[in-house]
Amino acid sequence: MSLLEVRNLRADVDGKEILKGLDLTINAGEVHAIMGPNGSGKSTLSYVLAGRDGYEVTGGEVLFDGKDLLEQAADERANDGLFLAFQYPVELPGVAGMTFLREAVNSKRRHNGEDEIDAMGFLKLVRAKAKTLGISDEMLKRAVNVGFSGGEKKRNEALQMAVLEPRMMVLDETDSGLDIDALKVVAEGVNAMRSPDRGILIITHYQRLLDYIVPDKVHVLADGQIQRSGGKELAVELEKKGYAEYIGAAA
Amino acid sequence: MTDRTLLLDKIGGAGLPTPRVESWKYTDLKALARLNPVLADANSGQSITAVPTGTLPEIEAAQIVLTNGELRPDLSDLTALPEGVTVEETDAPAPPEFWREDALVGLAPGTAIAIRVAKGVEASKPLHVISIASGDAMAIRPSVTVSLGEAARLVLIESHIGDGTYFTNVTANVTLARAAALGHYKLQADGRSAFHIARTALTLGDNTEYDGFRLSTGGTLARDEIRATLDGSHIEARLNGAYMAGDGQHIDTTSFIDHAKPECRSHQVFKGVLDAGGRGVFQGKILVRPDAQKTDGYQMNRALMLSPDAEIDSKPELEIYADDVKCSHGATIGELEENQLFYLMARGIPRDRARHLLIEAYLADAVEHVGHEPTRAAFQKTISAWLQHHDGTPETLEIRGART
Numbered sequence: 004m005s006l007l008e009v010r011n012l013r014a015d016v017d018g019k020e021i022l023k024g025l026d027l028t029i030n031a032g033e034v035h036a037i038m039g040p041n042g043s044g045k046s047t048l049s050y051v052l053a054g055r056d057g058y059e060v061t062g063g064e065v066l067f068d069g070k071d072l073l074e075q076a077a078d079e080r081a082n083d084g085l086f087l088a089f090q091y092p093v094e095l096p097g098v099a100g101m102t103f104l105r106e107a108v109n110s111k112r113r114h115n116g117e118d119e120i121d122a123m124g125f126l127k128l129v130r131a132k133a134k135t136l137g138i139s140d141e142m143l144k145r146a147v148n149v150g151f152s153g154g155e156k157k158r159n160e161a162l163q164m165a166v167l168e169p170r171m172m173v174l175d176e177t178d179s180g181l182d183i184d185a186l187k188v189v190a191e192g193v194n195a196m197r198s199p200d201r202g203i204l205i206i207t208h209y210q211r212l213l214d215y216i217v218p219d220k221v222h223v224l225a226d227g228q229i230q231r232s233g234g235k236e237l238a239v240e241l242e243k244k245g246y247a248e249y250i251g252a253a254a
Numbered sequence: 255m256t257d258r259t260l261l262l263d264k265i266g267g268a269g270l271p272t273p274r275v276e277s278w279k280y281t282d283l284k285a286l287a288r289l290n291p292v293l294a295d296a297n298s299g300q301s302i303t304a305v306p307t308g309t310l311p312e313i314e315a316a317q318i319v320l321t322n323g324e325l326r327p328d329l330s331d332l333t334a335l336p337e338g339v340t341v342e343e344t345d346a347p348a349p350p351e352f353w354r355e356d357a358l359v360g361l362a363p364g365t366a367i368a369i370r371v372a373k374g375v376e377a378s379k380p381l382h383v384i385s386i387a388s389g390d391a392m393a394i395r396p397s398v399t400v401s402l403g404e405a406a407r408l409v410l411i412e413s414h415i416g417d418g419t420y421f422t423n424v425t426a427n428v429t430l431a432r433a434a435a436l437g438h439y440k441l442q443a444d445g446r447s448a449f450h451i452a453r454t455a456l457t458l459g460d461n462t463e464y465d466g467f468r469l470s471t472g473g474t475l476a477r478d479e480i481r482a483t484l485d486g487s488h489i490e491a492r493l494n495g496a497y498m499a500g501d502g503q504h505i506d507t508t509s510f511i512d513h514a515k516p517e518c519r520s521h522q523v524f525k526g527v528l529d530a531g532g533r534g535v536f537q538g539k540i541l542v543r544p545d546a547q548k549t550d551g552y553q554m555n556r557a558l559m560l561s562p563d564a565e566i567d568s569k570p571e572l573e574i575y576a577d578d579v580k581c582s583h584g585a586t587i588g589e590l591e592e593n594q595l596f597y598l599m600a601r602g603i604p605r606d607r608a609r610h611l612l613i614e615a616y617l618a619d620a621v622e623h624v625g626h627e628p629t630r631a632a633f634q635k636t637i638s639a640w641l642q643h644h645d646g647t648p649e650t651l652e653i654r655g656a657r658t
Contacts, residue, residue, distance in 0.1 A: 053596075053600050054599075054600075055596050055600075056592065056596070076599070076604075076605070077596060077599035077600050078599040078600075078602050078603055078604045078605065078608075081599070081600055081601055081602035082602040086600075087600050089597065089600075092597070093593050093594055093596075093597035094594075095594055095597070095598075095612075095615065096615060096619070097614070097615025097616060097618045097619055098611055098612070098615045102611075103598075103601070103611075106598075106601075106603050106607065106611060107601040107602050107603060110601075110602040110603045110604065110607070111602045114602065146615075163601060167601070167602070
């Protein structure tokens with residue numbers, strides 16, 4: 004059974020159809036990349052998968068580990084192991100990083116019928132993971148993402164991923180706003196998460212990120228549908244030729 | 255018997271302030287008049303045999319307990335007061351002139367609890383004045399006067415809790431002599447059917463520091479009125495607070511800061527959270543008299559609306575007669591942000607819990623102003639508890655021995 008199966012997915016935003024019958028299958032252990040021009044539906048796909056309000060599914064289905072994903076609220080999807088790394092991580096003034104992480108971990112544990120995590124053990128776990136991502140204790144004490152640079156925000160997303168250990172990760176334009184050094188740190192964080200029982204979906208406009216996180220499969224998304232699928236060489240081709248032919252095909 | 259009918263006479267006769275009076279425009283006391291409370295019997299509070307735990311902030315302090323407005327030496331730590339601090343029952347001081355016109359003042363009690371800190375004394379531990387009420391259709395009149403001698407220092411916590419449809423008419427008179435410093439933190443957590451009308455008069459002398467915070471969560475109708483007279487130079491007055499009103503609650507905060515002398519600073523930040531059926535009122539005025547050059551005055555009221563059926567009335571006012579001052583005020587109204595809720599939910603945190611986290615964070619920004627760390631922590635706990643109870647069944651206070 005595949006980990007994530009998207010079948011003929013259609014979705015509207017503000018009454019306008021953005022996804023127009025999208026199919027995608029990701030097996031555990033695979034890294035897929037979706038590339039596409041602006042306005043092709045990339046971010047809509049990530050939000051529909053994560054369960055954001057305001058994205059109306061009008062057709063098709065999504066199975067996550069065989070379960071109907073679209074039936075569930077955003078928090079249930081997350082606790083079942085779906086993780087969306089945000090293109091623009093949200094600032095939470097007054098919510099300390101550590102509090103946020105502990106709430107997230109305990110929500111998942113409660114969801115799984117487990118006891119809350121031991122405070123000392125948790126602190127150790129987070130510190131160890133934070134260190135590999137170059138996140139200081141001081142940053143963990145600060146309010147989530149408030150006053151963080153673009154790189155710090157994305158490293159913080161990578162830390163949440165590492166702590167929550169999701170089974171399916173969706174990375175929405177993770178490379179946006181990153182300089183090359185920050186990009187490498189985040190990519191290493193993602194690569195460290197690659198495992199035979201985990202799926203990863205990278206959504207990106209540029210091929211750059213895929214130099215560091217090498218995908219098994221690449222798909223071209225344009226006009227709300229997957230127009231073409233191939234191996235990692237497809238990303239290189241897109242970088243050279245651009246999206247013109249797909250925009251043309253869709254028009 | 256005459257004593258018991260006093261209140262009825264006042265309400266029916268001289269009359270409570272009506273919305274026609276400008277400063278009572280948003281707070282209508284009709285429901286209080288309908289309740290028609292009579293003064294609590296002397297010793298009625300004796301049925302309260304213990305200080306209830308749970309709602310009160312847990313702070314290590316010497317406790318001074320009043321039940322139905324009367325001092326209870328048996329529940330208080332009067333023999334264990336910090337050195338240099340005295341507490342006794344005295345005649346209540348004459349009400350300040352600015353309140354004399356008002357029927358509520360006529361209801362002021364004959365006696366007050368007088369707290370004095372001697373010149374130069376830094377009280378070794380906080381005092382916690384706890385007013386506990388229990389009863390229906392009754393009025394109580396807890397009253398405190400606080401005076402700090404020159405360069406004296408004290409942390410004073412004032413808590414109001416209770417159970418029943420009572421009216422508590424609270425007066426507090428605070429005087430700080432030169433270079434004294436007071437941390438004054440008030441929790442108003444009266445019963446959800448109670449009426450709480452409080453008047454606090456502050457008279458601050460040269461070089462004094464007042465750190466005030468008021469957290470209001472209780473009552474069906476609550477009005478917290480503060481009048482600060484900055485009657486000296488180089489005064490630092492911080493008057494901050496937070497209020498939370500749910501269904502059937504009306505919480506009014508009215509402040510008046512009177513800058514009478516030069517080179518003083520006043521700072522006010524109040525934050526409110528209003529849920530469906532809840533209403534908040536904030537009226538804040540800063541008066542800068544002609545002599546008060548180099549005044550630095552700041553006032554801000556922020557309200558978070560959790561429902562379209564919540565209401566806030568915010569009226570900031572500046573009245574400035576000096577020409578070299580720095581004064582600003584403002585008011586904002588906001589809602590919880592959907593993108594923040596979604597971000598929390600996308601990390602597995604259920605919607606209700608996500609809302610609580612955001613509301614707590616919103617108020618934390620106000621509570622942060624509490625200068626006394628143990629009180630700050632206790633108030634944060636009060637807020638968390640309020641949020642939890644708020645979505646479930648309303649909290650009921652069990653007052654041991656009080657009701658049969």
